[in-house]
Amino acid sequence: MVNPAARREAAGWLGTEFGVSQRRACRVLGLHLATCRYKAKATDAEGVRDRLRELAECRPRWGYRFLHDMLHREGFIINHKRVYRLYKLEGLVLRKKRRTRVSRVRRPMEMPTHLNERWSMDFMSDQLADDRRLRTFNVVDDFSREALALEPATSIPGSRHGSCRFLNGLPPSADTRSRLSWTMAPSSRDVPSMNG
Template identity: 35%
Template sequence: MLGQHRSTQRKTPRGRADDDALTADIIALAGRFGRYGYRRITALLREAGWAVNVKRVERIWRREGLKVPQKQPKKGRLWLGDGSCIRLRPERPNHVWSYDFVESRTHDGRKFRMLNVVDEFTRECLAIRINRKLNSTAVVDVLTDLFILRGVPSYVRSDNGPEFIAKAVRDWIDAVGAKTAFIEPSSPWENGYCESFNSKLRDELLDGEIFHSLAEAHVVIEAWRVHYKTARPHSSLGYRPPAPEAVQWPSNEGGSPPPNAPRVAPKPVMH
């Protein structure tokens, strides 16, 4: 009737009343956790009390131009992608632990080593031992403390480094009732859970920190480990942290699931 095309008649879009507050919290979390994407940020927002879905967070994320910087690809490493590797799969907590070494440097250029121990089923980092030098004696020392605290696992997986294949380590593991599960030489994909943890440790912490002393490295890395196991959302666990207080495995009354059963994190236990 007015001679105007209907596409010119639009209501002025109105944002939600809490858009500004939500946007501010998203930007703050993105600034604090620079290697987290919008899905993990959504999980943190929900933990903070926001009733928000991932699509809304994604819209704000893209509108604000937020993104996770791309990691530089590593050259000279060949990964097997044909699924031909058949390996022991974890079926319950304390079934398979894996451990490995990671190296970094303090500000003066001196190296230090980290021994990381991971429960493959719960994804929990059980310990990170830090020192300038770590040998087979340190491996036994760390495992002794964990076996007393957490119980003895069925298997302990590692690569074929001299610290892990030392006769003293193998004999001690056998003596306490566990079994060793060594990967094939030059096959890091067979130790995928620990390799994944190592990459997250380096990506989210080591690559962005300068340690002025070994004592500072102890404090900062242990604080990150506690955050990793109690607060950091894990996609494989339904975006919940892997700490025992958050993820509980039901009793064995119903039996263990089959080895190829999908990993579904149980509901969190309320205290």
């Protein structure tokens, strides 16, 4: 006798069997009088379901909140939670939009044919026992898979990994005098401006 319908039925049985008033039967059962006297309002659930399905077919990108507003404007007095329940029962749940990617022709990556043709750089991070971060800056020659630089530190600022001073030589494209001097510069203040 947990749900209100069962308690309502028990209150009615007490009234007919023992001739007690409805108020007294509710007090004995621990049931509120308003709960006992409540009559459920008949709702046109099928009509709401049909109209909800029609609206969802017309507007497939609308969620249940927009559809609830439309039903409300059309005169259906219905709670948004009930609309959501019917929306789920009908299987009208919106698909989440996937992120659009730029479409391009995928080409296989060309493998380098000699030393210093292409370098790859990467940062790796790990945590020490005392909760400090240990970071490493790695530069690898893609042809020989030789590690040209491994710089471990707790902090790696841009000025540190921006210069190639600690690397094993320079690629052939950086042989000109101006590029060489810019590469070996101690700070990024000497970087030439791209705007002229």
